[in-house]
Amino acid sequence: MDTKLDWSAYSEQGMGDAYAGIPKHGGDFAKAVAVCINSGHCEREQRGVMCPSFRISQDPQQSPGGRVKLLKQWLNRDPKAEPDPQLQQALAQSMDSCVACKGCKRECESNLDIAQIKAEYLAQQAAMSRRDRLLAQLPYLLYRLPWLAKLIRLRNRWPLLARLVDKYLGISAQLTLPVPANKAFAPKRQVFAPYRHAQPEPPQSVVLWVDPFTALFKPQHASDALHVLRSAGYSVWVIHPQSRPDQILDSGRSLFSKGLIEPARQQAQQLLTVLAVHVHFKRPIIGLEPSALLMLREEFLSLGLGEAAEKTAQQALLFEEFLARESQKSDFHLDLRPGPFKQPLLIHGHCHQKAVGAMKSMRRVLRLVPELKFDFIESSCCGMAGTFGLESEHIEQARAMAEQGLMPSLRAQPNAEIVSNGFACSYQISQLSGRQPMHLANVLAGCLPAPKAKHRYY
Template structure:
């Protein structure tokens, strides 16, 4: 089997272990699958992040261990291809939301999200699979939305028209009952490529890069302004990189492409991103992102795309905004004072819902540290698995019912228990799912910090 991703870091996995049960085909990819030791924790644990589809279904095929067993059967075939995969394996991987819960909560750190990407990459090899209109649209969604601003009125029309929503379900398998997110009337427009710090001047160690993703610039441009403002107020010179930083092409992390198995296209996007960020990498500037799935793509999946030393260097400098501020707080470099709640006002209650990838990488600790800097705030983390949106996974008709069930297990009851709380959510898909199912808008951490600055 010729793999689409670089699995060389598993080269020594199971070597010399007669009980490693490494499949006969797949090379290092097979070794990545065989890290599972069949402890069964993924089938007994019914809380935490892993595994959302198993938690709502109870179907062992949809647990990480169940998927591993099916993958091993497939990789023990003489010539494993997606066309020879069993119906059970196809079903099991179709309902993996790539939350990375197993990568964190499994004692063997099984990376089922990346394993699924490899399988989909194998599946996309024939031309007719690459041209699958529904999958291709979702995979290329950031580029499509950036290139075609006229889609905004069409999306609005679709959301208001039952017959157009029904047509979309027939042609694109997007659930008729699910409202689609509408791009902002005024998308983000950078005023400069470098924003000076509010205090201090000149190029210094307090110079950072704010990397804006497509969804922030298209759907929530105010968030971009808020993040710039907070970093400036903290004394950081902000170098801005956004989807249109390179004239004539669109910069994107490639997350959507990878998630749908378009690995060659994702690699091309990643190379463009690396080329754009290279001067900042060489200058040692922290690279800060707002959307967890996009920023963490640079830190994790880029290492599997075979991009060499530049990707390794980037991974060491890539931070979610809450991680960066938390680090600076520990080092005594983030000294920004936030305006306290007025004494006549009650403490502002917050409920925090973490993106799956935030939870999987341990970034929620950083969220807690940063929120503690806000006087007069009472916050609580909502213990929940995946919201069910999982990028564009929840936009597909075949996933719709399970997507709703995932939200209903703990997310919706948890929010209902705090009807007056402000909801903090840094994930775009999570925020849309919450708004769709509850009618409650969410606030990104960066915007919350900026609101406190606005009262100063």
């Protein structure tokens, strides 16, 4: 088996254990699958994230443990024998229902990483639908083909066009697609870091990495985050998708999640090259979108990108993680005041935030705001999960996932304002409730004095 990802981290997994159950084929990938100990923890009713697809179906094959059993059969098969169509179909359906929430990686006793295993599985498949290829490349296409934004607006206005897109691409006509902002986030004045390499390092210098979805759809999030960081006294280097005129800088998350590993690796390498000088100076790399920033911290390590990826991962932090860490320092100051919000705020966590324990950082940062009251929503995946909830065959599953905790909590407090850092989560909430969530950066910026002058991009 020619694996597309680097699974060497599992090279010693199960060695010398006669009961490890490592499949015959697949090398270190097979060892990553075999970390499951069949405890059944993923199939019990519980709090937390794991496992959204099992929770709504109660089908053991749609649990992490069920996927492992099917994967082991697949990896134990004789490569020369005719494929078993029933096994192939069962495995395809099981992997298709996985929303790559990473709940199993955090909550499983063995830290089974089905999200990454799914990316490898998809990469091994020969065919990919037009829809998946389109959605995987959407950030790049929206920058290179601006007329696509107009097409999205037309599709949202014309039910007939929405039905045609549903029929031929499998993007559900039941949803209004997110529309890019009139103007993407792109600072007018930006000095590229490589040309400042020799100059003295300013005190408290950080990097704000603005991913394509934030830049295209939620530019105010980036502007507010920049205001917050500068108000706290940091010199901010801004890296955004158009920081290099000949490239569209992206983490590669959309490509990776669809199994397009080589294009994702190329995007990762481009971003690492731009970030290299900042990594050299040990500047924190701060991200706003959980799935994009955590791609730098986790998935880049599986792409075989060497020391550059490892060093970048060590310096990559979510916006809330960075502020929570800095707030513990004696010289940290942010002139936060009571904000103009309906209280209590409802806080919904992105699955990847939960998977890395970042909700504790959210709580700590929100407590910095005087007189602010907030409640955390106890829920599993919202169901959107990247593009999962857009897809015609998954829309009912996606809505059922939202009903596991998120939507009942929102209905219980119909007038509450919502905070959700994940782009897909916010979109799902807006579609199902008609309410527009804020990002943590919006909350903090709303509690600060307005900037006295235009932002200066250091």
